[in-house]
Amino acid sequence: MVAEMTPHQQVSAVILAVLLLVFVVDLVRRRQLKEEYSWLWLLASVVVLFLVAWPAALVALSRAIGSTTEATTVSVLGLMFLTAVIIHLCTKLTRLDQQVRELAQELAILRAQEPEDTQEAGEGQTG
Amino acid sequence: MENSPGRVLILISAYNEGPRVGPVIAAVRGAVPGARVLVVNDGSTDDTAVVARRAGATVLSHPFNLGAGGARQTGFRYAQRQGYDCVVTLDADGQHEPVDVPRLLEELSPGQVDVALGSRFLGGGTYPTPRLRALGMALIRGLLKLTTGHKLTDPTSGYQALGRRALALYAGPAYPSDYPDAEVLLMVSRAGLRVKEVPVRMYPRSGGQSMFNGVLRPAWYMFKMLLSILVTLLLRPESVTREVQ
Numbered sequence: 567m568v569a570e571m572t573p574h575q576q577v578s579a580v581i582l583a584v585l586l587l588v589f590v591v592d593l594v595r596r597r598q599l600k601e602e603y604s605w606l607w608l609l610a611s612v613v614v615l616f617l618v619a620w621p622a623a624l625v626a627l628s629r630a631i632g633s634t635t636e637a638t639t640v641s642v643l644g645l646m647f648l649t650a651v652i653i654h655l656c657t658k659l660t661r662l663d664q665q666v667r668e669l670a671q672e673l674a675i676l677r678a679q680e681p682e683d684t685q686e687a688g689e690g691q692t693g
Numbered sequence: 694m695e696n697s698p699g700r701v702l703i704l705i706s707a708y709n710e711g712p713r714v715g716p717v718i719a720a721v722r723g724a725v726p727g728a729r730v731l732v733v734n735d736g737s738t739d740d741t742a743v744v745a746r747r748a749g750a751t752v753l754s755h756p757f758n759l760g761a762g763g764a765r766q767t768g769f770r771y772a773q774r775q776g777y778d779c780v781v782t783l784d785a786d787g788q789h790e791p792v793d794v795p796r797l798l799e800e801l802s803p804g805q806v807d808v809a810l811g812s813r814f815l816g817g818g819t820y821p822t823p824r825l826r827a828l829g830m831a832l833i834r835g836l837l838k839l840t841t842g843h844k845l846t847d848p849t850s851g852y853q854a855l856g857r858r859a860l861a862l863y864a865g866p867a868y869p870s871d872y873p874d875a876e877v878l879l880m881v882s883r884a885g886l887r888v889k890e891v892p893v894r895m896y897p898r899s900g901g902q903s904m905f906n907g908v909l910r911p912a913w914y915m916f917k918m919l920l921s922i923l924v925t926l927l928l929r930p931e932s933v934t935r936e937v938q
Binding site (some may be wrong): 662665667670671673674675677678 | 715733751752753754755756757759763766767774789866870
C-alpha cells in the first residue's frame with residue numbers, strides 16, 4: 567500500500583533541500599566550510615530533490631529493504647547518512663588529536679633549546 | 694661505576710606539582726648523581742616549571758595539558774633524540790622512592806631485560822590499597838597473565854627503567870596519551886621485549902589530588918583499561934613491533 571506524495575509535501579521537501587543547498591554553497595563560498603566536507607551535504611540535498619522529482623524510486627527502495635512506509639525509508643536513510651558523517655568526523659578528530667599531541671611535544675622539545683630566560687615567559691602561573 | 698648502564702635520564706612528568714616536585718628532584722639527584730633529571734611540565738598552571746628548573750632539572754613545557762601518557766612520551770622522544778641509553782620514569786609527587794633507581798638500572802645493564810618494572814608488592818612490600826582498587830588490580834593482573842603469560846604483581850606501576858628498545862617502543866605512536874599502564878606492558882610483551890619486576894618502595898601521595906578518588910573515576914579508569922587492553926590485542930603485530938626493530 568503506497569501513498570502518493572501530496573503537492574504540499576513536495577513543496578516542503580523542495581524548499582528544505584534548496585535551503586540546505588544554498589546554505590552549504592554559501593559556506594563554501596565564504597571559506598567557512600572546506601569543499602572536502604561540503605560534498606556530503608550537497609549530496610544530501612540532491613538526494614532529497616531527486617526523490618521528490620521521482621517518487622517511484624523511493625517506493626522501489628522501500629520495497630527492496632522491506633519497509634512498509636516511505637517515511638520509514640526516509641528516516642533510515644537520514645540516520646544512516648548522519649551516522650556516516652559523525653563517524654567520519656570522529657576519525658578526523660582522532661587524527662587531529664594525534665597531530666596536536668605531536669605538535670605540543672615537538673614544541674616542548676624545541677623550546678628547551680632556547681636560552682633559559684626566554685623559556686619561563688611561556689610557562690607557569692599563566693592560569 | 695661497575696656495569697655502567699650508560700647515559701641515564703630520569704624522567705618525571707608533572708602537572709601542577711609545584712609544592713612536591715622540588716624535593717623529589719633533590720632526592721633523585723642525591724640517589725643517582727650521574728643522571729640528568731628531565732621534568733616534563735604538562736601545561737601546569739602553577740610554578741612547577743620554575744621550581745623544577747631551580748632544583749636543577751631540565752624542563753620541557755607543554756603549551757597545554759596532554760595527560761600523563763602524552764607527557765611521559767615527550768620525555769621518551771627527547772631521550773631518544775639525545776641518545777640516552779636508559780630512561781627511568783618516576784612520579785612527581787614523591788610516591789616513588791628514588792633510592793631504588795640504581796636497583797632498577799642494574800637489571801638493564803646486562804642487556805637481558807628491556808623494561809625493569811618497579812613493583813610495590815613484590816618481595817613482601819606493603820602498600821595501603823583500598824578494597825575496590827585491589828579488586829581492579831587483581832583483574833588487570835589476571836588479564837595480563839592471560840594475554841602475556843607473565844605474572845606481574847604491579848601492572849599499573851609508573852616506576853620503570855627502560856632500555857633503548859623499550860624507549861623506541863614508548864616513543865612510538867601506539868603509546869597511549871592518557872593512562873599508560875597495563876596495555877603498555879601488553880604492548881611490550883607483544884613486541885617481544887622482556888620485562889622483569891623489581892621490588893621498590895612506594896609511598897601514599899604526599900598531598901594534592903590522586904586521580905583515583907571516588908567511585909566513578911576508578912570505574913571509568915577500569916573501563917578504559919579493559920578497552921585499551923582489547924584494542925592492543927587487536928592491533929596488527931607489525932604496528933607494535935615496527936618501532937623496536
